[in-house]
Amino acid sequence: MNIAVIGTGYVGLVTGTCLAEVGNNVICVDIDEAKVAQMKNGKVPIFEPNLEELFLKNIKANRLHFTTHLKTALDKSQIIFLALPTPQDEDGSADLKYVESVAHELGDLITDYKIIINKSTVPVGTSEIVKNIIKRKTSVAFDVISNPEFLREGFAVQDFMTPERIIIGTKSKKAIDILNKLYSPFITLKRPVIVMDEKSAELTKYAANTFLATKITFMNEVANLCEIIGANVDDVRKGIGSDSRIGNKFLFPGIGFGGSCFPKDVNALVHSSDTAGYNFQILKSVLNVNQSQKKSLIPKFKKYFNNHISSKKVGIWGLAFKPNTDDIREAPAIDVINELLLEGIEITAYDPEAMPNMKRIYGDKITFCNNAYDVLKDVDCLLINTEWREFYSPDFDKMKKLMKQPVIFDGRNIFDMEVMKINGFHYESVGRKIVTK
Numbered sequence: 371m372n373i374a375v376i377g378t379g380y381v382g383l384v385t386g387t388c389l390a391e392v393g394n395n396v397i398c399v400d401i402d403e404a405k406v407a408q409m410k411n412g413k414v415p416i417f418e419p420n421l422e423e424l425f426l427k428n429i430k431a432n433r434l435h436f437t438t439h440l441k442t443a444l445d446k447s448q449i450i451f452l453a454l455p456t457p458q459d460e461d462g463s464a465d466l467k468y469v470e471s472v473a474h475e476l477g478d479l480i481t482d483y484k485i486i487i488n489k490s491t492v493p494v495g496t497s498e499i500v501k502n503i504i505k506r507k508t509s510v511a512f513d514v515i516s517n518p519e520f521l522r523e524g525f526a527v528q529d530f531m532t533p534e535r536i537i538i539g540t541k542s543k544k545a546i547d548i549l550n551k552l553y554s555p556f557i558t559l560k561r562p563v564i565v566m567d568e569k570s571a572e573l574t575k576y577a578a579n580t581f582l583a584t585k586i587t588f589m590n591e592v593a594n595l596c597e598i599i600g601a602n603v604d605d606v607r608k609g610i611g612s613d614s615r616i617g618n619k620f621l622f623p624g625i626g627f628g629g630s631c632f633p634k635d636v637n638a639l640v641h642s643s644d645t646a647g648y649n650f651q652i653l654k655s656v657l658n659v660n661q662s663q664k665k666s667l668i669p670k671f672k673k674y675f676n677n678h679i680s681s682k683k684v685g686i687w688g689l690a691f692k693p694n695t696d697d698i699r700e701a702p703a704i705d706v707i708n709e710l711l712l713e714g715i716e717i718t719a720y721d722p723e724a725m726p727n728m729k730r731i732y733g734d735k736i737t738f739c740n741n742a743y744d745v746l747k748d749v750d751c752l753l754i755n756t757e758w759r760e761f762y763s764p765d766f767d768k769m770k771k772l773m774k775q776p777v778i779f780d781g782r783n784i785f786d787m788e789v790m791k792i793n794g795f796h797y798e799s800v801g802r803k804i805v806t807k
């Protein structure tokens with residue numbers, strides 16, 4: 371099939387590449403000229419495991435192309451994916467300006483039947499808005515379908531290739547038939563296509579993300595309680611996760627959820643519920659709890675040093691909002707660093723992938739190091755924000771030699787408490803007892 375994908379971010383580029391991988395001809399469109407030039411030169415503009423190999427393979431096979439010229443892409447394609455940003459607006463709602471602006475262009479440019487498939491996360495009613503914008507501009511037949519995307523950054527290729535389900539929101543029989551064919555390489559009995567109306571599909575995406583954000587937040591509150599009463603959240607997590615009604619995924623406590631989606635999607639659903647006259651109380655609590663959870667290492671750090679912190683030097687491991695990505699949008703590390711800088715604290719930091727993005731925010735306000743050990747030279751303590759695999763088994767003796775004091779505040783529970791005790795660290799984590807020297 372001939373497909374155009376508009377927007378080549380995490381969702382668009384992965385969608386385009388994976389659809390090319392199963393034999394389709396795909397042309398990816400972006401307004402960012404530098405990005406398109408980079409992709410034409412065979413460079414993947416984001417860090418996403420396993421993407422580069424498929425990207426290069428499909429360019430070579432002449433199935434994956436890039437352009438800044440929307441009309442060229444539309445003329446070659448019947449299926450048009452929208453993978454455009456829907457960032458949070460000042461009032462918390464999802465900003466639809468990118469989607470609406472492309473809808474206007476589509477209305478001006480399409481000359482024959484198109485299926486316009488929206489993969490962006492958009493509030494209920496957006497399919498209708500897009501439909502109306504296009505309808506006002508053309509008499510050409512078209513369908514607008516809601517087809518939300520559930521991939522995770524860091525596992526984007528794997529999630530796209532083996533989705534747990536594909537949601538198609540439309541009443542158009544013609545569109546359903548074409549989409550069933552398009553997605554047939556990805557569907558199995560256990561990985562079904564679920565067809566519903568547009569509004570239900572749009573809400574399914576928000577309900578999924580906000581449910582997961584709520585699950586994490588619930589565990590963070592359980593962890594906070596564990597710290598007060600002296601229970602161990604790891605045991606509680608295993609205890610409840612073995613109940614298949616609860617499930618053992620997304621129960622890991624930490625320093626709050628970040629990323630380009632959970633925070634904005636919880637805000638957007640709160641906003642659209644308010645607008646619809648429904649007070650979505652649980653999600654308002656999720657936002658409040660998450661805001662304080664993101665800074666929850668700071669009081670621990672202050673208490674340990676009896677509030678004498680301004681002369682301290684702090685090392686940081688992990689800047690990305692989670693491992694396996696260079697994405698720092700809404701990363702808890704940003705909240706932590708901002709709090710420390712407010713106190714005039716000197717910071718050294720390391721992240722395997724996210725340092726270029728963090729440098730754009732902080733410049734020389736913090737010292738970026740070449741590896742995890744360089745961070746530790748003469749620091750009074752280490753703060754861990756992201757559970758990158760390479761942090762799990764460090765040389766503890768080397769760490770102690772480098773650090774002024776063997777003190778660690780771990781926001782992701784990456785170390786075994788017994789191991790920290792044996793190695794002589796003061797170690798504070800989330801929802802577990804404090805390990806003292």
Ligand SMILES: NC(=O)C1=CN([C@@H]2O[C@H](COP(=O)(O)OP(=O)(O)OC[C@H]3O[C@@H](n4cnc5c(N)ncnc54)[C@H](O)[C@@H]3O)[C@@H](O)[C@H]2O)C=CC1
Nearest residue numbers: 377378379380381400401402453454455456490491519523
């Ligand atoms: N990042 C993720 O893991 C997931 C994101 N989503 C949703 O998918 C949507 C896209 O997200 P990302 O891919 O992360 O965004 P992104 O910000 O990484 O990429 C969006 C791309 O669209 C381009 N763009 C903007 N205006 C354009 C226009 N008029 N014409 C062509 N290109 C244009 C931008 O230059 C950028 O390259 C959002 O609604 C997001 O909520 C859904 C599931 C997963």
Ligand SMILES: O=C(O)[C@H]1O[C@H](OP(=O)(O)OP(=O)(O)OC[C@H]2O[C@@H](n3ccc(=O)[nH]c3=O)[C@H](O)[C@@H]2O)[C@H](O)[C@@H](O)[C@@H]1O
Nearest residue numbers: 519520521522523586620621622624627628629631691692
């Ligand atoms: O709409 C989206 O953009 C995507 O949002 C999330 O994917 P992503 O943001 O890439 O990352 P997750 O792995 O879900 O993690 C989100 C945040 O929750 C945190 N988290 C996750 C799991 C957990 O048990 N505990 C926890 O604190 C992570 O550290 C991270 O900050 C969803 O998992 C995807 O299904 C969805 O498509």
